[in-house]
Amino acid sequence: MTTVTIQDAQERLAELTRRVEEAGEKVVVTRDGRPVVDLVPHRETHGLNLDAGRSLLKARGIAAPAPFIADDFDEPLPEDILLRPLS
Numbered sequence: 001m002t003t004v005t006i007q008d009a010q011e012r013l014a015e016l017t018r019r020v021e022e023a024g025e026k027v028v029v030t031r032d033g034r035p036v037v038d039l040v041p042h043r044e045t046h047g048l049n050l051d052a053g054r055s056l057l058k059a060r061g062i063a064a065p066a067p068f069i070a071d072d073f074d075e076p077l078p079e080d081i082l083l084r085p086l087s
Helices: 006-011 013-023 050-059
Strands: 002-005 027-031 034-039
Touching: 002 006, 002 013, 006 013, 006 027, 006 034, 013 027, 013 034
Parallel strands: 002 027
Antiparallel strands: 027 034
């Protein structure tokens, strides 16, 4: 990991970018001695893969991770429950 000041990073941006890109190095940019920005290699994000999650659960013997969900699970709670004091 390399640490540089923000002024130094401005002057050497192409060089620092090359180091991050080619060597996978992390560069921390500081202002007044405090870290403010990390230069790290870009990673593609692909979102949530539900099929992979199901496969993992199946491999671990979990056929139905949520065996029962009530039809009204997302309905508002009745007022008598909402108005009851917490114990």
